[in-house]
Structure formats: structure tokens, C-alpha cells
Amino acid sequence: MPVLSNSFVIEPEATPQIETRFRRMQTPLPVPESLETLRRAVAVFPEVNCYQPPVIWDRAEGASISDPYGNRWIDFTSTAVLTNTGHGHPRIRKAVARHVEASGLMAQFSFASEIRIELAERLVSLAPTHCDKVYFWTVGSEAIECALRLAREHGRKIADDKFHVLTHEADYHGWTLGAHQISGTSAKKGWLTTPDSAIHHVPFPRIPGKPASEVDWSAFLAANLATLAETGIESGQICAVFIETLQGWGAVPLPVEYVQALRRWADQHDILLIFDEVQTGFARTGKLFAHEHYGVRGDLLCIGKGVSSTLPVAAVLGPAEILDLVGPAEITTTHAAHPVSCAAALANLDIIEEENLIEESVRKGEIAERELLALRDRFPDHVADVEGLGLLRGIHIRNPETGEPDPELARDWTWAGVKHGVMLFQVNRPSIKVCPPLVIEDEALVEGIRALGDALQSLQ
Numbered sequence: 428m429p430v431l432s433n434s435f436v437i438e439p440e441a442t443p444q445i446e447t448r449f450r451r452m453q454t455p456l457p458v459p460e461s462l463e464t465l466r467r468a469v470a471v472f473p474e475v476n477c478y479q480p481p482v483i484w485d486r487a488e489g490a491s492i493s494d495p496y497g498n499r500w501i502d503f504t505s506t507a508v509l510t511n512t513g514h515g516h517p518r519i520r521k522a523v524a525r526h527v528e529a530s531g532l533m534a535q536f537s538f539a540s541e542i543r544i545e546l547a548e549r550l551v552s553l554a555p556t557h558c559d560k561v562y563f564w565t566v567g568s569e570a571i572e573c574a575l576r577l578a579r580e581h582g583r584k585i586a587d588d589k590f591h592v593l594t595h596e597a598d599y600h601g602w603t604l605g606a607h608q609i610s611g612t613s614a615k616k617g618w619l620t621t622p623d624s625a626i627h628h629v630p631f632p633r634i635p636g637k638p639a640s641e642v643d644w645s646a647f648l649a650a651n652l653a654t655l656a657e658t659g660i661e662s663g664q665i666c667a668v669f670i671e672t673l674q675g676w677g678a679v680p681l682p683v684e685y686v687q688a689l690r691r692w693a694d695q696h697d698i699l700l701i702f703d704e705v706q707t708g709f710a711r712t713g714k715l716f717a718h719e720h721y722g723v724r725g726d727l728l729c730i731g732k733g734v735s736s737t738l739p740v741a742a743v744l745g746p747a748e749i750l751d752l753v754g755p756a757e758i759t760t761t762h763a764a765h766p767v768s769c770a771a772a773l774a775n776l777d778i779i780e781e782e783n784l785i786e787e788s789v790r791k792g793e794i795a796e797r798e799l800l801a802l803r804d805r806f807p808d809h810v811a812d813v814e815g816l817g818l819l820r821g822i823h824i825r826n827p828e829t830g831e832p833d834p835e836l837a838r839d840w841t842w843a844g845v846k847h848g849v850m851l852f853q854v855n856r857p858s859i860k861v862c863p864p865l866v867i868e869d870e871a872l873v874e875g876i877r878a879l880g881d882a883l884q885s886l887q
């Protein structure tokens with residue numbers, strides 16, 4: 428039977444026929460007419476690019492995605508949690524077209540231009556007050572690499588042995604060499620012939636079965652640091668802690684007291700607290716930046732995705748004294764702060780402000796939470812938990828027989844959800860992510876979550 432990578436069978440299966448204001452399912456999936464296109468994809472793309480549900484994206488608008496065969500989905504992916512202001516927002520389209528038509532400036536490298544400076548100034552005005560410079564990149568992983576380099580330069584200035592980096596187990600920070608090593612998943616690291624032995628993954632602040640409010644998080648941190656000290660690494664040797672501001676796989680926040688304890692400890696030892704806001708920034712969680720939920724300062728912020736909601740642009744935001752630690756021509760790339768991306772990002776930031784998307788993310792997040800809790804109550808054996816903030820939500824899935832986390836069920840449920848008219852992506856973890864564009868209509872949000880219940884029911 429033909430298979431799309433090792434994830435989804437390319438064999439048309441019946442879908443429920445659905446016609447609502449937001450969803451239209453009128454063919455089997457995969458669509459028989461699309462099989463040739465899917466086979467071409469499998470032939471030409473490496474397997475790593477072929478693990479998402481076998482549907483063809485053709486058009487997208489707001490929180491809606493359509494294929495060329497008459498099917499239409501409510502988008503719960505925001506692509507990969509990036510289209511915060513929705514797909515193809517007219518203002519972003521116009522801004523991009525205007526920039527291209529008016530200036531013809533479609534490549535720039537490290538020269539100055541008005542649009543790039545304007546975006547940097549805008550980001551500085553939005554960032555916490557101590558962040559007065561913007562180190563631009565193209566994708567989130569590069570921003571993480573840059574922050575790692577800056578952290579090490581910061582440490583080197585203080586002491587020769589201050590180069591150790593902490594991060595949490597199960598964090599995700601990207602796939603480039605440094606970002607992959609900072610990521611806390613131990614899986615798939617066999618290719619690293621000389622892993623960076625100064626990157627350490629400490630336990631994520633969560634104790635199974637124990638409510639966060641009953642844990643002394645300062646003591647939890649102290650215990651982890653004591654374990655590290657037993658291996659010869661003292662706090663004075665640590666230059667930075669990277670924090671995935673909510674763990675993306677399941678939209679898992681950290682306990683506020685824990686992050687505050689980290690901040691106090693970092694201040695005592697001149698350690699940089701680096702928030703990875705690549706997925707969580709720009710109103711996604713109901714704040715402009717998700718670390719605001721913790722009430723602490725981040726020394727550096729890594730941003731990407733939702734900066735533009737569309738074209739690639741990423742950055743490290745921070746104080747000049749840190750961002751100026753690398754000299755001219757030391758680390759830059761050809762496409763950083765691409766002028767067309769800057770045009771898109773400026774329009775995107777206007778939309779976030781003018782359409783009140785921070786407030787909308789809070790309000791719609793409450794609707795999502797209510798519906799997801801109802802889903803958990805409907806399927807208590809399959810849904811271990813639902814978590815998240817704003818419109819970054821995760822359904823944690825367990826095997827109804829064993830009670831263990833169940834990534835296979837998550838995959839099957841994802842596919843069933845797509846067949847019920849809700850666009851989902853495979854996380855490859857025991858979770859389904861619910862992260863629609865922040866502009867989604869309330870009714871579509873409710874309808875989509877309820878359809879996930881129908882989808883699970885169809886698997887029984």
C-alpha cells in the first residue's frame with residue numbers, strides 16, 4: 428500500500444460529508460485526483476519533509492485553508508504556529524506588493540535601508556526597555572545560534588570557564604547545530620560526533636501527579652543545581668539558561684515561581700536568561716511576549732514566526748552591551764532582515780495592534796480552554812490533560828488501555844481531525860496542538876474543537 432513517508436497511507440478513505448460556514452469535506456482523503464501530486468512529492472522530497480497529512484494546500488485566507496478539489500478546513504495549525512494575523516491578510520499582501528513595486532529592493536545584505544531600520548525601531552519600542560538593539564536573522568534556529576554565541580561571549584568576558592549553558596529536558600529550539608544541541612530531546616543526536624559537553628539539560632519543572640502549587644520551586648531548582656555541581660559545574664561557570672517560554676510540543680507553561688527563582692539565581696551569578704519566543708511571541712499566548720506571564724525580565728529574546736506571520740524574519744532582541752559583543756562581519760547571513768519580510772512584518776505589527784490581537788488571544792483562549800476541557804471530560808480515557816495559554820493549546824493524549832502517552836493515537840486522531848475538516852499537523856509527540864490564527868471567528872473555534880471530538884469518536 429503506498430505510504431507517504433512512514434506516517435500516512437496514501438489510499439483514499441471516505442470522509443464524512445460536511446458542509447458548514449467554515450468546513451467543506453466533499454471527497455475521500457487523500458483526494459483520488461491528488462494521488463499523482465502526492466507521489467511526485469514523495470519522489471522529490473526527502474522523507475523528513477513528507478510526514479504531514481496527505482492533503483494539498485492550495486489557498487488560504489484568515490483561519491481557512493482550501494485544497495484545489497473543493498475541500499475546506501478550519502486551520503488549527505497557523506501553518507507551524509506562525510500565521511498569528513491569519514493567512515494572507517490583505518494589509519500584509521498590500522504592504523509586500525507596494526514595497527516590491529515601489530522600490531524593487533528585494534535583496535540587501537548588511538546595508539542600511541529605511542524599511543529595515545523602521546522595523547528594528549518598532550521592535551525596540553515593543554520590547555522590554557532594556558532591549559535597545561535588534562540582531563536580525565531569517566529563521567528562529569539562527570536566532571538561537573546567535574543567542575548561544577552571544578551568551579558564550581558574555582561568559583568569556585567574565586571568566587575563562589564561564590561557558591556552560593543550561594536548558595530543559597524536552598525543550599525545542601530548532602534543528603541547526605547549536606539549536607539542536609540546546610533542544611532538550613535526547614533523540615536523534617547520534618549524528619553529533621563531538622556533542623557540546625557544556626550544554627546541560629536539567630529536568631523540566633514538573634512533578635507528575637503533583638500540582639505545581641504544592642511544589643517548592645526554589646528548592647527544585649536548588650536540587651538540580653546541586654546535581655550539576657556534583658559533576659563539577661558550579662553556577663559561576665554558567666553563562667546562560669535557554670527557556671522555551673512554553674514547551675511547544677504540548678503548550679506547557681513553566682511554573683511562575685520556578686522562572687522567578689531562575690531569575691534571582693541568574694542575577695546572583697551574572698547568567699543570561701534567554702527566552703525563546705520564536706513560537707510564543709506576538710500575541711500568541713495572550714501577551715505580546717509569553718515570558719510576561721512569568722513577571723520576569725529576559726536578558727535576550729529570540730523571536731521569529733509571528734513577527735511577520737508570513738515571510739521569514741527572526742531576531743535576537745537585547746541590550747547593546749550584549750548584542751555588540753560580536754564584531755563587524757563576524758556573524759551575519761545574506762538574507763537576514765530581508766526587505767520584503769520587513770515590509771510584511773511592519774504591516775503585521777500594525778494588525779496586531781489595530782485588531783487588538785493580544786486581547787483577542789486572551790478572549791478566544793478562554794473559549795478554547797472551555798471547549799477543550801469539555802473534550803477532556805467527554806474522553807477522559809484518551810485525553811490526559813489540556814494545557815496552554817491564549818491560542819497556544821495542547822491536548823495531551825494517552826492510550827485508553829495503558830494510560831501511557833500515545834503518539835500513535837495522536838497521529839491517528841490528527842488524520843481523523845483532518846478528515847473532519849480541521850487542519851492539524853503531526854507533532855510526533857503524544858499531543859495535538861490547537862493553535863489557530865488569532866483572527867479565527869469564535870464560531871469556527873468552537874466548531875473546530877467539537878469536530879475534534881467527532882474525529883476521535885470515529886476512531887472508536
Ligand SMILES: Cc1ncc(COP(=O)(O)O)c(C=O)c1O
Pocket residue numbers: 507566567568569571599600601602671675703704705706731732
Ligand atoms: C520554540 C522554537 N524555537 C525555535 C524554533 C526554530 O525556528 P525555525 O523553524 O524558524 O528555524 C522553533 C520552530 O518551530 C520553535 O518552535
